[in-house]
Amino acid sequence: xxxxxxxxxxxxxxxxxxxxxxxxxxxxxxxxxxxxxxxxxxxxxxxxxxxxxxxxxxxxxxxxxxxxxxxxxxxxxxxxxxxxxxxxxxxxxxxxxxxxxxxxxxxxxxxxxxxxxxxxxxxxxxxxxxxxxxxxxxxxxxxxxxxxxxxxxxxxxxxxxxxxxxxxxxxxxxxxxxxxxxxxxxxxxxxxxxxxxxxxxxxxxxxxxxxxxxxxxxxxxxxxxxxxxxxxxxxxxxxxxxxxxxxxxxxxxxxxxxxxxxxxxxxxxxxxxxxxxxxxxxxxxxxxxxxxxxxxxxxxxxxxxxxxxxxxxxxxxxxxxxxxxxxxxxxxxxxxxxxxxxxxxxxxxxxxxxxxxxxxxxxxx
Amino acid sequence: xxxxxxxxxxxxxxxxxxxxxxxxxxxxxxxxxxxxxxxxxxxxxxxxxxxxxxxxxxxxxxxxxxxxxxxxxxxxxxxxxxxxxxxxxxxxxxxxxxxxxxxxxxxxxxxxxxxxxxxxxxxxxxx
Numbered sequence: 001x002x003x004x005x006x007x008x009x010x011x012x013x014x015x016x017x018x019x020x021x022x023x024x025x026x027x028x029x030x031x032x033x034x035x036x037x038x039x040x041x042x043x044x045x046x047x048x049x050x051x052x053x054x055x056x057x058x059x060x061x062x063x064x065x066x067x068x069x070x071x072x073x074x075x076x077x078x079x080x081x082x083x084x085x086x087x088x089x090x091x092x093x094x095x096x097x098x099x100x101x102x103x104x105x106x107x108x109x110x111x112x113x114x115x116x117x118x119x120x121x122x123x124x125x126x127x128x129x130x131x132x133x134x135x136x137x138x139x140x141x142x143x144x145x146x147x148x149x150x151x152x153x154x155x156x157x158x159x160x161x162x163x164x165x166x167x168x169x170x171x172x173x174x175x176x177x178x179x180x181x182x183x184x185x186x187x188x189x190x191x192x193x194x195x196x197x198x199x200x201x202x203x204x205x206x207x208x209x210x211x212x213x214x215x216x217x218x219x220x221x222x223x224x225x226x227x228x229x230x231x232x233x234x235x236x237x238x239x240x241x242x243x244x245x246x247x248x249x250x251x252x253x254x255x256x257x258x259x260x261x262x263x264x265x266x267x268x269x270x271x272x273x274x275x276x277x278x279x280x281x282x283x284x285x286x287x288x289x290x291x292x293x294x295x296x297x298x299x300x301x302x303x304x305x306x307x308x309x310x311x312x313x314x315x316x317x318x319x320x321x322x323x324x325x326x327x328x329x330x331x332x333x334x335x336x337x338x339x340x341x342x343x344x345x346x347x348x349x350x351x352x353x354x355x356x357x358x359x360x361x362x363x364x365x
Numbered sequence: 366x367x368x369x370x371x372x373x374x375x376x377x378x379x380x381x382x383x384x385x386x387x388x389x390x391x392x393x394x395x396x397x398x399x400x401x402x403x404x405x406x407x408x409x410x411x412x413x414x415x416x417x418x419x420x421x422x423x424x425x426x427x428x429x430x431x432x433x434x435x436x437x438x439x440x441x442x443x444x445x446x447x448x449x450x451x452x453x454x455x456x457x458x459x460x461x462x463x464x465x466x467x468x469x470x471x472x473x474x475x476x477x478x479x480x481x482x483x484x485x486x487x488x489x490x491x492x
Contacts, residue, residue: 033458034429035404226403226430294451296407296427319406319429348409348425 006051007150007211017224023119023241025052028224038230038321040221041197042362045156047215048223054122054146055205057104058129059112062138067113070132071101072253072270074263075113078103083177083192086261087253088117088125089270093277094250096128097121098240098258100194102179114145114190114205118240122146132269150211154218155201155231163202166217167191171202176365184214196228198235198364230318233327236288236359242299243286243315243329255282255331257359284312285337288359291326291345293352302346303330303354311336314345320361327361328354368396370488371462375438375481377420378490382462383438385478390439393466394426394457397491402428405457408450410468415443417470419477424467426457435467439477445469 003026006012013019017028028049031037040046058067067075073086083102087095097117104112117125126144133140154163164172168183171191179192187210195201206214229239238244238258244251253262254277264275291297297317302310317328328345336343339358344351370376374384380398384391399405407427417423417437424435446468450456457465472478482490 029430030403033404230429294407296432298432319427321404321429 004052006049007208008049008051008215011212011215012049012222015222017222020225022225023052023121025119027052028222030224030226031222034224034226034230035321037221037223037227041156041199041223041227041231042322043157045154045158045162045201045220046223046227047218047220048153048155048228049150049215050153050203050228051150051211052119053151054117054119054125054144055149055151056115056117056122056126056129057112057143057145058115058140059107059110060140061110062133063113063140064111066129066133066136066138066140066142067101067115068266069136069268070129071099071115072262072268072274073101074266075101075103076266080105081178081180083179083194087258088128089253089268089274091270091273093252093270093273094246095244095253095256095258096246097125098238099125100192102190102192104190105181116151121240148208150206150208150214151203152206152215153195153197153201153203154220155195155197155199156220157199158220159199159201162218162220163191184217187213189214196235196237197231198237198360198362199231200365230321233316233318233329234320234322234360234362235364236329236361238286239316249315249331251286251331252277252282254278255284255286257286281334283333284331285334286315286329286331287337288327288329288357288361289343289345289354290357290361291328291352291354295345295347295350295352296326297328297345297347297354303332304344304346304351305336306342306344308344308351311343317345322362327357329359368400368491369462370395370397370484370491372484374462375478375483376487377436377438377481379436381436381438383478383481385475388471388475389444390441390470390472390478391466392438392468392470394435394461395487395491396461399458399461399465402426402431402433404429405454408454408457408467410446410450411443413443413446417441417443419480437470438481439470439472440474441470441472443468444471
């Protein structure tokens with residue numbers, strides 16, 4: 001299958017970006033250097049093209065019910081301009097995807113939402129929503145608009161200044177997870193105070209054809225998916241398909257440390273199974289760790305106890321540019337999950353000492 | 366983007382360079398290779414006195430995004446390693462043909478260098 005391309009692929013190429021396949025998209029992985037881009041976001045500001053993220057629009061009299069039944073969080077808590085992080089689980093409570101649900105201004109008097117599934121999951125999530133709507137006989141329109149919107153993130157301690165200057169309307173009064181329509185150089189876009197870096201910042205959902213105008217409105221370091229990954233690992237954020245994967249590493253939100261997204265007082269697919277998991281407790285948990293010995297932990301490396309017995313595997317790992325230390329995450333039995341526990345990560349046949357740490361690894365907003 | 370490929374040395378298809386001086390062969394990776402890897406964060410090298418074999422892996426270079434084996438341009442004994450790289454692996458990015466060198470080999474057979482690519486041939490490969 002040919003890769004999907006973001007609207008500004010040509011512009012990024014001219015800027016000297018390197019590209020990588022991610023979720024079926026051909027995305028910039030690095031513009032200058034992952035370290036430079038990473039440092040810019042921690043110390044100043046950077047802009048990311050995340051147009052590979054999906055956008056699914058849901059409206060109609062039963063839109064709220066449909067989202068409530070398919071996401072683990074409580075969408076009835078959302079006023080217009082609010083958003084929330086949620087997981088999408090199956091009947092067994094296994095995470096199918098994670099998402100942010102935005103409540104847009106009402107359309108035709110009906111509650112209206114936009115939710116953002118991960119790259120490559122938009123078609124499956126659209127189908128999931130349509131199938132359940134039909135099965136439950138709900139009245140809602142579900143529209144996959146992934147090909148209609150670009151998405152950019154402006155992140156870092158100076159992001160608010162850049163965004164405040166660029167937007168025609170006031171925007172800095174938005175608190176974290178709040179959003180509204182704003183105009184950037186004449187282009188209306190949906191701006192949310194959200195992000196995936198651990199820094200203050202905004203994400204913009206922009207009409208595909210107007211992408212260049214909005215991208216060019218922010219004079220800061222362009223950043224690729226490489227820095228996005230090192231930043232999110234430092235912040236302890238999970239990556240779908242890596243820190244949980246419906247096929248290869250099925251996990252419940254409780255195992256993944258996402259219990260805060262699970263509202264058992266709502267009715268949703270997977271709720272009953274998750275109530276049981278919560279009562280019985282989990283056997284394994286996602287933990288953060290720091291390598292004490294030299295080496296770089298990578299996805300798939302074994303985690304052992306100090307006797308060399310394999311007890312888990314690394315889901316994400318990197319050399320942290322901020323800490324100048326090797327950090328990572330992985331699932332281990334709860335008896336090894338306590339911060340301070342010594343474990344080992346097997347790097348090319350050699351056991352490297354590691355210590356369990358609480359996440360985030362760096363201070364975040 | 367164009368990359369340096371100094372013509373005082375030979376190259377492997379796997380992007381290592383080999384520079385012979387007074388019977389000792391110094392080894393590193395090319396400008397192209399360091400750019401492809403991006404920020405180098407870790408280098409794993411053999412010990413002095415170890416033997417290496419032409420075209421066999423002798424070590425590993427890791428960047429933030431990738432892990433790559435390092436291959437020996439000639440067979441012989443390792444007579445020096447650049448242990449400055451353990452604390453300053455970024456030298457591989459900053460100066461791949463100079464301070465970013467990795468090891469020195471006392472070759473069993475200097476004529477093995479003739480098996481390697483010339484700078485022109487290597488430039489064609491990465492073009």
